[in-house]
Amino acid sequence: MSGRLIKGNKTIKKSTVYSEDKSLSYRNALEKCLIALCKELDIQVPVWLRKNTSEFAAFQKTFFNSEHFMEEIKFDRFEIEVTQSKCSFMN
Numbered sequence: 001m002s003g004r005l006i007k008g009n010k011t012i013k014k015s016t017v018y019s020e021d022k023s024l025s026y027r028n029a030l031e032k033c034l035i036a037l038c039k040e041l042d043i044q045v046p047v048w049l050r051k052n053t054s055e056f057a058a059f060q061k062t063f064f065n066s067e068h069f070m071e072e073i074k075f076d077r078f079e080i081e082v083t084q085s086k087c088s089f090m091n
Contacts, residue, residue: 018033061082
């Protein structure tokens with residue numbers, strides 16, 4: 001999962017985290033990655049709303065703004081997106 005903090009039209013910070021724990025459900029892996037991403041970007045974990053679930057299910061991407069955070073934020077938007085790693089297959 002990759003995430004970026006946006007202020008105006010500029011990305012001010014970005015990071016990517018991976019979950020390689022195959023025993024986790026998709027939801028648990030998503031939650032683990034979101035928490036790790038927030039730690040990497042040094043921000044609090046946002047409140048996940050129903051609109052985030054809808055966007056994420058449709059586009060594998062969603063964003064959070066000030067209404068998703070309990071404390072004041074120093075950016076306009078936090079975007080997350082599922083990133084696919086390159087895989088090679090053997091026949």
